[in-house]
Amino acid sequence: MTPARPGPPHAVTVVGIGADGWEGLPGTSRTALRDAEVLIGGLRQLDLLPSECMGERIAWPSPLRPAVPGLLAAHAGRTIAILASGDPMYYGIGRALAEEADALHVLPHPSSVSYAAARLGWCLKDIEVVTLVGRPVARVAAVLHHGRRLLVLSADATTPGEVAALLRDRGFGPSRMRVLEQLGGAKERTTDETTADDWPGTHPPGDPLDIVAVECRRAPDALRLGAVPGLPDGAYEHDGQLTKRHVRAATLGALGPEPGELLWDIGGGSGSIAIEWMRTHPSCRAVTVERDSVRAERITRNADRLGVPGLRVVTGAAPAVLAELPPPDAVFVGGGLTVPGLLDACWDALPVGGRLVANTVTLESEALLVDAYRRHGGELVKLAVAHAVPVGGFTGWRQAMPVTQWAVQKTLNPLPGADR
Structure with a gap:
């Protein structure tokens, strides 16, 4: 994309326009609209233009984004001006146009x-x-x-x-x-x-x-949801298949989400890992795989309630459905570790630099993680959490089932500790 600055005419010019219409436009924007052979925009925006803008007027179809390449191709060789609300590069059509147009000139207007x-x-x-x-x-x-x-x-x-x-x-x-x-x-x-x-x-x-x-003002009796992983267990609807709060926080820490990354959450349960991955940044994406349809519907409800309705829920069994998914940046395996080929399929799907974290509470699955640790390296830890509970008139500790966690990053060369 060429910088938005005065210069030679561009094939596609994007003009930001506000509720004040033509009267609120500076001279450069008015000139671009007068000179355009094709004017593209929403009906409301096109109606703001005076008759002196004589280019062919085309209203955006719906859905808009898929129509962009075709419209630009249909009018190739003509001078095109596209109307956008306010600043086109701020929650506007500018991004889609920058991905499609060879030369783009942007004339922004103050955004709402x-x-x-x-x-x-x-x-x-x-x-x-x-x-x-x-x-x-x-x-x-x-x-x-x-x-x-x-x-x-x-x-x-x-x-x-x-x-x-x-x-x-x-x-x-x-x-x-x-x-x-x-x-x-x-x-x-x-x-x-x-x-x-x-x-x-x-x-x-x-x-x-x-x-x-x-x-924002939270009601005094409302559940408090923080900005970091480890939301209260009560934030989730679940049937007992839930990565508990303290283990969840440790798991997200091991996964290390970065903006824009995609997570595979295998054996979604209640969806808590995928949901909190997506809550770390608006651009983080996740796909959760859950073979139980009732749990899959529950994951969707939890994602909606906790503000990440974009979570993709795939109802099916891994590893069979994994070939249909986009490549991940990280994988979490919270269930199904004993399914033949699952762990290897997840490992093979990761790019160099990708991370894999797997949790288990059973000896059979723990043996698989020990073997994977021997082959690929990484870090193998035991997470133990105890909660204070009443014991008669006193207080004692109740131990939760310990969780074995394997966390590893894929590298070009084996990590220290591999094949030990």
């Missing part, structure tokens, strides 16, 4: 997020931004922390009500809410502040072009 922060007096670096345009409202749950400020990009006029309902359901009913509509335009409006608890009776749906501002 910038306008909202200015109106509210909030510092942008201290705000969590969540977009719900084409995405489920459950994504908001991943960033709910007491005292944090959120700006939620709405899909339409119903989004504020959906956000309020989610806040109430997740124990954040006292959170303060405002809706900012038509930012930067003549019809700009900000609603009075209220709480999510009070939202339904006081705020019917307003303008579809809106952004929701939330100051």
Whole structure:
């Protein structure tokens, strides 16, 4: 992609436009739109252009992203101007165009997020931004922390009500809410502040072009979910097949998720490892494999409730289904270790630098991990956790079943300790 700076004409120019329409555009943006032979954008955006913009007008089809290559190819050789809301490179069409266009010139406009922060007096670096345009409202749950400020990009006029309902359901009913509509335009409006608890009776749906501002307040009796792995066991719906909190935190520490990485979670159970992997960063991805359909449905509910609805759940048996999955950056095996060929299939799927972590509580599976440790190296540890419990009128320790954990990183050469 070429830098967005004044220079020779580009085949594709992306022009950011706000609610103030043509009047709010600088001269360079107006010139690009006047000179374009093809004008592409949403119907609302195209309607903002005056008749002096004489290029052929084409409205984006739905779904939008798959149509991008075809539209660019269909008009190759012509001067194209594409309209985008606000800053095209900030939750906009700019990314998709940068992946497809040979030469791209971007003329940004202030984003709705910038306008909202200015109106509210909030510092942008201290705000969590969540977009719900084409995405489920459950994504908001991943960033709910007491005292944090959120700006939620709405899909339409119903989004504020959906956000309020989610806040109430997740124990954040006292959170303060405002809706900012038509930012930067003549019809700009900000609603009075209220709480999510009070939202339904006081705020019917307003303008579809809106952004929701939330100051998070957790209810006193709500379950506290931290920002690091090791969420309370009570955060999960489960049937007993759950990697418990302290072991879960140690397991995520061994897996070491980095932004953008993909995890295979084999034997998902309740989905806790995959869910907390994805909660470490918005770009982290995960696929969980669970052969029991009831548990697979439960994993989906847990992922939705804890703010990572993008978790992919595959109902099937490993290793048979693994060939259908995209290559992983890391693999966690929490069940099925004794299935012939499973551990080797997971190891073979890893790229150099990939990590594998496997947990077990049985002697039969532990023997497999000891053999894998001998062949590939890594670290073999025993995790033991005890909880204080009443013993008559006193207090004593109740030991949980110890967990054997093998953690290893794949390298070009065997790690120290291999074949010992």
